[in-house]
Amino acid sequence: MTRPHWLVVDKKLLLGLAAAILLLFGIYRAAGAYYAKIIVPPEELFAAALEKTLNTGSFRFSMLVKIGAGVISDVKGERVAPDSVHITGTMQDMPVEFIHIGDQTFIKGYWSDNWIHLEGNKMAESELFVTEFNPLSNFNFKDIPIINELAAEEIEGDKCRVFEFRPIVQNTLMELSYDDFRYRVWVHPGEQAIRKAYIEATGKHGKKDKLAINMQMWDFDKQIKISLPDM
Secondary structure, eight states: OOOOHHHHHHHHHHHHHHHHHHHHHHHHHHHHHHIIIIISOHHHHHHHHHHHHHTOSEEEEEEEEEETTEEEEEEEEEEETTTEEEEEEEETTEEEEEEEETTEEEEESSSOSSOEEEESSHHHHSTTTHHHHOGGGGGOEEEOOOEEEEEEEEETTEEEEEEEEOOEEOOHHHHHHEEEEEEEEEEETTTTEEEEEEEEEEETTOGGGOEEEEEEEEOTTOOOOOOOOOO
16 A cells, blocks of 8 residues: 655645745844844943833742841842832841732731731831842932943743843942942843842941842832731
């Protein structure tokens, strides 16, 4: 019995289509990489990413803050503009959960296992928690003299461009205690958003006060709802 020829033809067509798709995909990736690397200069891409990140309506984040060899906070959270935030994790080796909405702050685990209600914005604006309550405050700059680009890296499977710079920060609380700020920032060129940042600063009282902040951000402008806790 003669084998049907159409099966052989179909197989060849499928192989040809697969090869064409792979070729087109390779061209697309190469063109995207060329555009992100060559067409958009580091300064331009970072400026666009910084503006978009600072103006995002909502996002989720994780943050590890160290001073010297000690861990000050290790938290995850979500923030919704203008001032709603929910944080869980540890601060000064103690489990803690915060919810801040408007001018109301609720805290559990730091002083008590039950929710404690605090009126006003003193907690959110305090020096102890300002970085955790508003991670975007780390990206207020007076000037960035030079931006250097490092080798690209992947975050969750997405290739990001990596920038390194020493800015003049615009953060009164940070400036009082630290000098010589050094930033390494991971930017997704398609989203034009800051996905990750590593921040170092020299303490004004010596190396034991060196600041290190490692943070990641994701789910920009997603539907995130922060609700008051059940008291």
